[in-house]
Amino acid sequence: MYAQLVETGLKKVRDVADMTPEEQAFQARIDADVKIEPKDWMPEAYRRTLIRQIQQHAHSEVVGMLPEGNWITRAPSLQRKAILMAKVQDEAGHGLYLYCAAETLGVSRDEMIADLHAGKVKYSSIFNYPTLTWADIGTIGWLVDGAAIMNQIPLCRCSFGPYARAMIRVCKEESFHQRQGFDIMLALCRGTDDQKAMAQDALNRWWWPSLMMFGPSDAESVHSAQSARWKIKLLSNDELRQRFVDQTAPQADFLGLRIPDDRLAWNEERGHYDFGEIDWQEFHEVIQGHGPCNRDRMRTRVKAWEDGAWVREAALAHAAKRAKREAKQAA
Amino acid sequence: MSSEWPLWEVFIRSQHGLAHKHVGSLHAPDAEMAVRNARDVYTRRNEGVSIWVVRSNDIVASSPDERDALFDPATSKVYRHPTFFPMPEEVKHI
Numbered sequence: 397m398y399a400q401l402v403e404t405g406l407k408k409v410r411d412v413a414d415m416t417p418e419e420q421a422f423q424a425r426i427d428a429d430v431k432i433e434p435k436d437w438m439p440e441a442y443r444r445t446l447i448r449q450i451q452q453h454a455h456s457e458v459v460g461m462l463p464e465g466n467w468i469t470r471a472p473s474l475q476r477k478a479i480l481m482a483k484v485q486d487e488a489g490h491g492l493y494l495y496c497a498a499e500t501l502g503v504s505r506d507e508m509i510a511d512l513h514a515g516k517v518k519y520s521s522i523f524n525y526p527t528l529t530w531a532d533i534g535t536i537g538w539l540v541d542g543a544a545i546m547n548q549i550p551l552c553r554c555s556f557g558p559y560a561r562a563m564i565r566v567c568k569e570e571s572f573h574q575r576q577g578f579d580i581m582l583a584l585c586r587g588t589d590d591q592k593a594m595a596q597d598a599l600n601r602w603w604w605p606s607l608m609m610f611g612p613s614d615a616e617s618v619h620s621a622q623s624a625r626w627k628i629k630l631l632s633n634d635e636l637r638q639r640f641v642d643q644t645a646p647q648a649d650f651l652g653l654r655i656p657d658d659r660l661a662w663n664e665e666r667g668h669y670d671f672g673e674i675d676w677q678e679f680h681e682v683i684q685g686h687g688p689c690n691r692d693r694m695r696t697r698v699k700a701w702e703d704g705a706w707v708r709e710a711a712l713a714h715a716a717k718r719a720k721r722e723a724k725q726a727a
Numbered sequence: 728m729s730s731e732w733p734l735w736e737v738f739i740r741s742q743h744g745l746a747h748k749h750v751g752s753l754h755a756p757d758a759e760m761a762v763r764n765a766r767d768v769y770t771r772r773n774e775g776v777s778i779w780v781v782r783s784n785d786i787v788a789s790s791p792d793e794r795d796a797l798f799d800p801a802t803s804k805v806y807r808h809p810t811f812f813p814m815p816e817e818v819k820h821i
Binding site: 433435436437482485486489492493496499504505506561562565569708711712714715718719 | 730731732734750751752753754756757760767768771772788790791
Protein backbone atom coordinates (compact mmCIF):
# COMPACT_ATOMS: atom_id res chain seq x y z
CA MET A 397 0.00 0.00 0.00
CA TYR A 398 1.27 3.53 0.55
CA ALA A 399 3.33 1.90 3.28
CA GLN A 400 4.62 -1.43 1.95
CA LEU A 401 6.63 -4.10 3.78
CA VAL A 402 6.76 -2.19 7.06
CA GLU A 403 9.11 -3.97 9.47
CA THR A 404 8.54 -4.11 13.20
CA GLY A 405 12.10 -5.10 14.12
CA LEU A 406 10.68 -8.14 15.92
CA LYS A 407 11.35 -11.83 15.22
CA LYS A 408 8.07 -13.08 16.62
CA VAL A 409 4.76 -11.68 17.72
CA ARG A 410 4.85 -10.59 21.36
CA ASP A 411 2.82 -12.94 23.57
CA VAL A 412 1.48 -11.95 26.94
CA ALA A 413 4.19 -14.13 28.48
CA ASP A 414 6.94 -12.05 26.81
CA MET A 415 5.48 -8.78 27.96
CA THR A 416 6.46 -6.56 30.84
CA PRO A 417 3.57 -5.31 33.01
CA GLU A 418 3.73 -1.98 31.15
CA GLU A 419 3.45 -3.72 27.80
CA GLN A 420 0.53 -5.79 29.05
CA ALA A 421 -1.30 -2.66 30.16
CA PHE A 422 -0.54 -1.08 26.78
CA GLN A 423 -1.86 -4.09 24.87
CA ALA A 424 -4.96 -4.14 27.08
CA ARG A 425 -5.69 -0.53 26.13
CA ILE A 426 -5.33 -1.36 22.45
CA ASP A 427 -7.57 -4.42 22.83
CA ALA A 428 -10.18 -2.15 24.46
CA ASP A 429 -9.94 0.25 21.49
CA VAL A 430 -8.50 3.06 23.57
CA LYS A 431 -6.44 5.40 21.38
CA ILE A 432 -2.76 5.73 22.15
CA GLU A 433 -1.64 9.36 22.28
CA PRO A 434 1.89 10.70 21.74
CA LYS A 435 2.77 11.25 25.40
CA ASP A 436 1.42 7.88 26.56
CA TRP A 437 3.88 5.13 27.35
CA MET A 438 4.41 2.81 24.36
CA PRO A 439 6.80 -0.02 23.53
CA GLU A 440 9.81 1.15 21.59
CA ALA A 441 9.03 -1.28 18.74
CA TYR A 442 5.51 0.20 18.39
CA ARG A 443 6.95 3.69 18.21
CA ARG A 444 9.60 2.77 15.66
CA THR A 445 7.22 0.76 13.49
CA LEU A 446 4.72 3.60 13.42
CA ILE A 447 7.43 6.12 12.55
CA ARG A 448 8.41 3.89 9.61
CA GLN A 449 4.84 3.32 8.50
CA ILE A 450 3.60 6.91 8.75
CA GLN A 451 6.79 8.21 7.22
CA GLN A 452 6.51 5.89 4.21
CA HIS A 453 2.92 6.94 3.86
CA ALA A 454 3.88 10.65 3.95
CA HIS A 455 6.70 10.21 1.44
CA SER A 456 4.30 8.38 -0.88
CA GLU A 457 1.91 11.33 -0.83
CA VAL A 458 4.73 13.74 -1.63
CA VAL A 459 6.44 11.66 -4.33
CA GLY A 460 2.97 10.86 -5.64
CA MET A 461 2.65 14.49 -6.74
CA LEU A 462 5.36 14.01 -9.36
CA PRO A 463 3.68 11.67 -11.88
CA GLU A 464 0.54 13.82 -11.81
CA GLY A 465 2.30 17.17 -11.73
CA ASN A 466 3.78 16.05 -15.04
CA TRP A 467 0.38 16.63 -16.65
CA ILE A 468 -0.77 19.91 -15.09
CA THR A 469 0.49 22.03 -17.96
CA ARG A 470 -0.92 19.63 -20.54
CA ALA A 471 -4.38 18.93 -19.13
CA PRO A 472 -6.90 19.12 -21.99
CA SER A 473 -8.97 22.03 -20.65
CA LEU A 474 -8.73 24.84 -18.16
CA GLN A 475 -11.22 23.07 -15.90
CA ARG A 476 -9.27 19.79 -15.97
CA LYS A 477 -6.12 21.77 -15.19
CA ALA A 478 -7.71 23.51 -12.19
CA ILE A 479 -9.06 20.19 -10.91
CA LEU A 480 -5.71 18.44 -11.29
CA MET A 481 -3.95 21.27 -9.48
CA ALA A 482 -6.43 20.99 -6.62
CA LYS A 483 -5.83 17.26 -6.46
CA VAL A 484 -2.04 17.60 -6.43
CA GLN A 485 -2.39 20.29 -3.75
CA ASP A 486 -4.39 17.82 -1.67
CA GLU A 487 -1.58 15.27 -1.98
CA ALA A 488 0.83 17.86 -0.58
CA GLY A 489 -1.63 18.46 2.24
CA HIS A 490 -1.89 14.73 2.95
CA GLY A 491 1.88 14.51 3.12
CA LEU A 492 1.91 17.37 5.63
CA TYR A 493 -0.81 15.88 7.86
CA LEU A 494 1.17 12.64 7.95
CA TYR A 495 4.58 14.19 8.60
CA CYS A 496 3.03 16.00 11.57
CA ALA A 497 1.54 12.77 12.88
CA ALA A 498 4.98 11.11 12.64
CA GLU A 499 6.64 14.06 14.37
CA THR A 500 4.48 13.51 17.47
CA LEU A 501 6.48 10.27 17.90
CA GLY A 502 9.74 12.16 18.31
CA VAL A 503 11.26 12.15 14.83
CA SER A 504 12.01 15.47 13.13
CA ARG A 505 10.84 16.51 9.68
CA ASP A 506 14.42 17.01 8.53
CA GLU A 507 15.40 13.52 9.67
CA MET A 508 12.52 12.00 7.71
CA ILE A 509 13.40 13.90 4.56
CA ALA A 510 17.07 13.03 4.93
CA ASP A 511 16.12 9.34 5.29
CA LEU A 512 14.01 9.48 2.13
CA HIS A 513 16.79 11.14 0.15
CA ALA A 514 19.36 8.66 1.44
CA GLY A 515 17.11 5.79 0.29
CA LYS A 516 16.74 4.50 3.87
CA VAL A 517 12.97 4.86 3.81
CA LYS A 518 10.76 3.80 0.95
CA TYR A 519 7.68 5.21 -0.67
CA SER A 520 5.01 3.30 -2.58
CA SER A 521 6.17 1.28 -5.58
CA ILE A 522 3.34 2.69 -7.69
CA PHE A 523 4.90 6.12 -8.07
CA ASN A 524 7.87 4.74 -9.95
CA TYR A 525 5.87 4.24 -13.12
CA PRO A 526 5.70 6.94 -15.81
CA THR A 527 2.56 8.88 -16.80
CA LEU A 528 2.73 8.67 -20.59
CA THR A 529 -0.69 9.98 -21.65
CA TRP A 530 -3.60 11.97 -20.24
CA ALA A 531 -5.45 8.70 -19.71
CA ASP A 532 -2.80 7.80 -17.13
CA ILE A 533 -4.06 10.66 -14.97
CA GLY A 534 -7.57 9.23 -15.17
CA THR A 535 -6.31 5.75 -14.36
CA ILE A 536 -4.27 6.93 -11.39
CA GLY A 537 -7.26 8.67 -9.84
CA TRP A 538 -9.52 5.73 -10.49
CA LEU A 539 -7.21 2.86 -9.55
CA VAL A 540 -4.39 4.24 -7.40
CA ASP A 541 -6.55 6.56 -5.32
CA GLY A 542 -9.22 3.86 -5.24
CA ALA A 543 -6.68 1.44 -3.79
CA ALA A 544 -5.49 4.10 -1.36
CA ILE A 545 -9.03 4.65 -0.04
CA MET A 546 -9.42 0.91 0.45
CA ASN A 547 -6.35 0.92 2.69
CA GLN A 548 -6.96 4.21 4.44
CA ILE A 549 -10.56 3.77 5.56
CA PRO A 550 -9.66 0.99 8.03
CA LEU A 551 -6.68 3.09 9.22
CA CYS A 552 -9.14 5.74 10.46
CA ARG A 553 -9.71 3.22 13.29
CA CYS A 554 -6.02 2.52 13.97
CA SER A 555 -4.72 2.64 17.53
CA PHE A 556 -2.52 5.73 17.28
CA GLY A 557 -4.61 8.89 17.74
CA PRO A 558 -2.70 11.35 15.52
CA TYR A 559 -2.46 8.81 12.66
CA ALA A 560 -6.16 7.94 12.89
CA ARG A 561 -7.14 11.61 12.90
CA ALA A 562 -4.90 12.37 9.90
CA MET A 563 -6.49 9.44 8.04
CA ILE A 564 -9.98 10.78 8.69
CA ARG A 565 -9.03 14.08 7.05
CA VAL A 566 -7.33 12.28 4.17
CA CYS A 567 -10.28 9.97 3.51
CA LYS A 568 -12.70 12.89 3.37
CA GLU A 569 -10.64 14.37 0.55
CA GLU A 570 -9.66 11.20 -1.25
CA SER A 571 -13.00 10.30 -2.79
CA PHE A 572 -12.83 13.51 -4.83
CA HIS A 573 -9.57 12.12 -6.26
CA GLN A 574 -11.05 8.81 -7.23
CA ARG A 575 -14.11 10.37 -8.81
CA GLN A 576 -12.13 12.92 -10.81
CA GLY A 577 -10.09 10.00 -12.19
CA PHE A 578 -13.18 7.99 -13.10
CA ASP A 579 -14.67 11.10 -14.69
CA ILE A 580 -11.62 11.42 -16.95
CA MET A 581 -11.94 7.75 -17.92
CA LEU A 582 -15.65 8.19 -18.57
CA ALA A 583 -15.02 11.12 -20.91
CA LEU A 584 -12.35 9.17 -22.81
CA CYS A 585 -14.45 6.02 -23.05
CA ARG A 586 -17.40 7.96 -24.40
CA GLY A 587 -15.14 9.77 -26.86
CA THR A 588 -13.55 8.76 -30.14
CA ASP A 589 -12.08 5.33 -30.83
CA ASP A 590 -8.61 6.79 -30.33
CA GLN A 591 -9.55 8.21 -26.96
CA LYS A 592 -11.03 4.92 -25.83
CA ALA A 593 -7.90 3.11 -27.02
CA MET A 594 -5.84 5.53 -24.96
CA ALA A 595 -7.91 4.68 -21.87
CA GLN A 596 -7.47 0.95 -22.53
CA ASP A 597 -3.73 1.37 -22.97
CA ALA A 598 -3.45 3.19 -19.64
CA LEU A 599 -5.47 0.50 -17.87
CA ASN A 600 -3.23 -2.16 -19.42
CA ARG A 601 -0.15 -0.51 -17.96
CA TRP A 602 -1.52 0.44 -14.51
CA TRP A 603 -3.63 -2.59 -13.59
CA TRP A 604 -0.89 -4.89 -12.32
CA PRO A 605 1.16 -2.20 -10.59
CA SER A 606 -2.06 -1.15 -8.82
CA LEU A 607 -2.59 -4.70 -7.50
CA MET A 608 1.05 -4.74 -6.35
CA MET A 609 0.39 -1.66 -4.22
CA PHE A 610 -1.19 -3.86 -1.57
CA GLY A 611 2.09 -5.74 -1.17
CA PRO A 612 2.79 -9.49 -1.27
CA SER A 613 0.61 -11.87 0.68
CA ASP A 614 1.32 -11.31 4.35
CA ALA A 615 -0.54 -14.27 5.76
CA GLU A 616 2.77 -15.62 7.10
CA SER A 617 4.42 -12.33 8.04
CA VAL A 618 5.46 -11.76 11.66
CA HIS A 619 5.54 -8.02 11.03
CA SER A 620 1.98 -7.95 9.76
CA ALA A 621 0.76 -10.15 12.60
CA GLN A 622 2.40 -7.87 15.17
CA SER A 623 1.06 -4.75 13.44
CA ALA A 624 -2.40 -6.32 13.48
CA ARG A 625 -2.13 -6.91 17.25
CA TRP A 626 -1.13 -3.29 17.68
CA LYS A 627 -4.05 -2.28 15.44
CA ILE A 628 -1.92 -0.28 13.08
CA LYS A 629 -2.76 -2.71 10.29
CA LEU A 630 -6.40 -3.69 10.25
CA LEU A 631 -6.80 -5.91 7.20
CA SER A 632 -4.37 -8.22 5.43
CA ASN A 633 -2.85 -7.36 2.07
CA ASP A 634 -4.79 -10.16 0.38
CA GLU A 635 -8.12 -9.07 1.89
CA LEU A 636 -7.62 -5.51 0.72
CA ARG A 637 -6.53 -6.61 -2.76
CA GLN A 638 -9.59 -8.86 -3.11
CA ARG A 639 -11.89 -6.02 -2.10
CA PHE A 640 -10.20 -3.78 -4.63
CA VAL A 641 -10.62 -6.25 -7.48
CA ASP A 642 -14.25 -6.92 -6.52
CA GLN A 643 -15.01 -3.23 -6.51
CA THR A 644 -13.08 -2.30 -9.65
CA ALA A 645 -14.00 -5.08 -12.09
CA PRO A 646 -17.65 -3.95 -12.52
CA GLN A 647 -16.46 -0.34 -12.93
CA ALA A 648 -14.20 -1.42 -15.81
CA ASP A 649 -17.19 -3.24 -17.34
CA PHE A 650 -19.21 -0.05 -17.12
CA LEU A 651 -16.47 1.86 -18.93
CA GLY A 652 -16.34 -0.87 -21.56
CA LEU A 653 -12.67 -1.50 -20.82
CA ARG A 654 -11.02 -4.87 -20.50
CA ILE A 655 -8.91 -5.61 -17.42
CA PRO A 656 -5.69 -7.18 -18.77
CA ASP A 657 -6.04 -10.49 -16.93
CA ASP A 658 -7.31 -13.62 -18.74
CA ARG A 659 -8.01 -15.31 -15.43
CA LEU A 660 -10.23 -12.57 -14.09
CA ALA A 661 -13.66 -14.12 -13.57
CA TRP A 662 -16.53 -13.95 -11.10
CA ASN A 663 -16.51 -16.92 -8.77
CA GLU A 664 -20.07 -17.54 -7.65
CA GLU A 665 -19.04 -19.96 -4.94
CA ARG A 666 -16.56 -17.61 -3.25
CA GLY A 667 -18.65 -14.53 -3.95
CA HIS A 668 -15.50 -12.85 -5.23
CA TYR A 669 -13.59 -12.35 -8.44
CA ASP A 670 -10.74 -14.75 -9.12
CA PHE A 671 -7.70 -13.17 -10.67
CA GLY A 672 -4.29 -14.10 -12.09
CA GLU A 673 -0.82 -14.29 -10.57
CA ILE A 674 1.03 -11.06 -9.83
CA ASP A 675 4.64 -10.72 -11.00
CA TRP A 676 6.28 -10.22 -7.60
CA GLN A 677 9.69 -10.14 -9.21
CA GLU A 678 8.72 -6.83 -10.78
CA PHE A 679 7.42 -5.53 -7.45
CA HIS A 680 10.68 -6.35 -5.66
CA GLU A 681 12.73 -4.75 -8.39
CA VAL A 682 10.73 -1.54 -8.21
CA ILE A 683 10.89 -1.49 -4.39
CA GLN A 684 14.66 -1.98 -4.54
CA GLY A 685 15.04 1.06 -6.75
CA HIS A 686 15.03 -0.48 -10.21
CA GLY A 687 11.61 0.61 -11.48
CA PRO A 688 11.22 2.75 -14.59
CA CYS A 689 11.30 6.08 -12.72
CA ASN A 690 12.91 5.52 -9.28
CA ARG A 691 16.05 7.50 -10.02
CA ASP A 692 14.20 10.30 -11.70
CA ARG A 693 11.77 10.64 -8.78
CA MET A 694 14.55 10.85 -6.22
CA ARG A 695 16.56 13.27 -8.32
CA THR A 696 13.54 15.55 -8.59
CA ARG A 697 12.83 15.41 -4.84
CA VAL A 698 16.44 16.09 -3.86
CA LYS A 699 16.66 18.97 -6.31
CA ALA A 700 13.46 20.53 -4.96
CA TRP A 701 14.81 20.23 -1.41
CA GLU A 702 18.19 21.71 -2.30
CA ASP A 703 16.79 24.48 -4.49
CA GLY A 704 14.42 25.46 -1.68
CA ALA A 705 17.15 25.64 0.98
CA TRP A 706 17.81 29.36 0.52
CA VAL A 707 14.10 30.12 0.92
CA ARG A 708 13.88 28.19 4.18
CA GLU A 709 17.01 29.90 5.49
CA ALA A 710 15.95 33.37 4.39
CA ALA A 711 12.50 33.03 5.99
CA LEU A 712 14.09 31.97 9.26
CA ALA A 713 16.66 34.81 9.14
CA HIS A 714 13.87 37.30 8.43
CA ALA A 715 11.81 35.99 11.35
CA ALA A 716 14.84 36.24 13.65
CA LYS A 717 15.59 39.80 12.54
CA ARG A 718 12.01 40.90 13.09
CA ALA A 719 11.83 39.27 16.51
CA LYS A 720 15.02 41.09 17.50
CA ARG A 721 13.67 44.43 16.29
CA GLU A 722 10.42 43.93 18.18
CA ALA A 723 12.30 43.00 21.36
CA LYS A 724 14.37 46.18 21.04
CA GLN A 725 11.30 48.36 20.58
CA ALA A 726 9.64 46.80 23.58
CA ALA A 727 12.68 47.46 25.77
CA MET B 728 22.27 26.11 8.38
CA SER B 729 20.07 23.13 9.00
CA SER B 730 17.70 24.36 11.68
CA GLU B 731 14.04 23.55 11.10
CA TRP B 732 11.20 26.03 11.06
CA PRO B 733 9.41 25.88 14.41
CA LEU B 734 6.29 23.77 14.87
CA TRP B 735 2.88 25.42 15.34
CA GLU B 736 -0.42 23.91 16.47
CA VAL B 737 -3.40 24.95 14.37
CA PHE B 738 -6.94 25.62 15.64
CA ILE B 739 -9.85 26.30 13.29
CA ARG B 740 -13.28 27.74 14.04
CA SER B 741 -15.83 26.19 11.71
CA GLN B 742 -18.80 28.01 10.18
CA HIS B 743 -21.38 27.53 12.86
CA GLY B 744 -20.15 29.55 15.79
CA LEU B 745 -18.41 26.66 17.53
CA ALA B 746 -15.16 27.05 19.47
CA HIS B 747 -11.80 26.80 17.72
CA LYS B 748 -10.81 23.17 17.46
CA HIS B 749 -7.36 21.65 17.17
CA VAL B 750 -6.85 20.26 13.66
CA GLY B 751 -3.14 19.50 13.46
CA SER B 752 0.21 21.18 13.23
CA LEU B 753 2.65 22.60 10.71
CA HIS B 754 6.06 24.23 10.38
CA ALA B 755 6.47 27.93 9.64
CA PRO B 756 9.21 30.50 10.21
CA ASP B 757 6.94 32.99 12.02
CA ALA B 758 3.35 33.58 13.13
CA GLU B 759 2.26 35.33 9.97
CA MET B 760 3.49 32.52 7.74
CA ALA B 761 1.97 29.97 10.12
CA VAL B 762 -1.48 31.50 9.55
CA ARG B 763 -0.97 31.54 5.78
CA ASN B 764 0.25 27.95 5.72
CA ALA B 765 -2.62 26.89 7.96
CA ARG B 766 -5.02 28.43 5.44
CA ASP B 767 -3.50 26.27 2.68
CA VAL B 768 -3.09 23.06 4.65
CA TYR B 769 -6.24 22.98 6.77
CA THR B 770 -8.97 25.05 5.05
CA ARG B 771 -8.95 24.06 1.39
CA ARG B 772 -12.66 23.20 1.55
CA ASN B 773 -14.19 26.03 3.58
CA GLU B 774 -13.53 24.21 6.83
CA GLY B 775 -13.16 27.43 8.76
CA VAL B 776 -13.83 31.11 9.25
CA SER B 777 -11.04 31.78 11.74
CA ILE B 778 -7.57 30.38 12.43
CA TRP B 779 -5.48 30.37 15.60
CA VAL B 780 -1.86 29.27 15.56
CA VAL B 781 0.19 28.67 18.70
CA ARG B 782 3.85 27.70 18.96
CA SER B 783 3.83 24.04 20.01
CA ASN B 784 6.54 24.81 22.57
CA ASP B 785 4.23 27.28 24.29
CA ILE B 786 1.52 24.73 24.98
CA VAL B 787 1.36 23.37 28.51
CA ALA B 788 -0.29 19.97 28.67
CA SER B 789 -1.30 17.70 31.52
CA SER B 790 0.73 14.53 31.72
CA PRO B 791 -0.81 11.11 31.04
CA ASP B 792 0.67 10.02 34.41
CA GLU B 793 -1.56 12.45 36.25
CA ARG B 794 -4.67 11.30 34.44
CA ASP B 795 -6.14 9.44 37.39
CA ALA B 796 -5.30 12.10 39.94
CA LEU B 797 -6.80 14.81 37.77
CA PHE B 798 -9.91 13.16 36.45
CA ASP B 799 -10.89 10.43 38.89
CA PRO B 800 -12.45 12.80 41.45
CA ALA B 801 -15.20 13.68 38.95
CA THR B 802 -16.34 10.11 38.44
CA SER B 803 -17.81 9.75 41.93
CA LYS B 804 -19.88 12.93 41.65
CA VAL B 805 -22.72 11.57 39.60
CA TYR B 806 -25.12 14.07 41.21
CA ARG B 807 -23.60 16.69 38.91
CA HIS B 808 -25.67 15.19 36.10
CA PRO B 809 -29.39 16.02 35.95
CA THR B 810 -30.23 12.37 35.32
CA PHE B 811 -29.16 11.62 38.89
CA PHE B 812 -32.48 12.99 40.12
CA PRO B 813 -35.48 10.86 39.20
CA MET B 814 -38.52 13.03 38.54
CA PRO B 815 -42.13 11.87 39.00
CA GLU B 816 -43.88 11.22 35.69
CA GLU B 817 -46.55 13.81 36.45
CA VAL B 818 -44.09 16.66 36.81
CA LYS B 819 -43.59 18.44 33.48
CA HIS B 820 -41.13 20.95 32.10
CA ILE B 821 -38.25 20.12 34.42
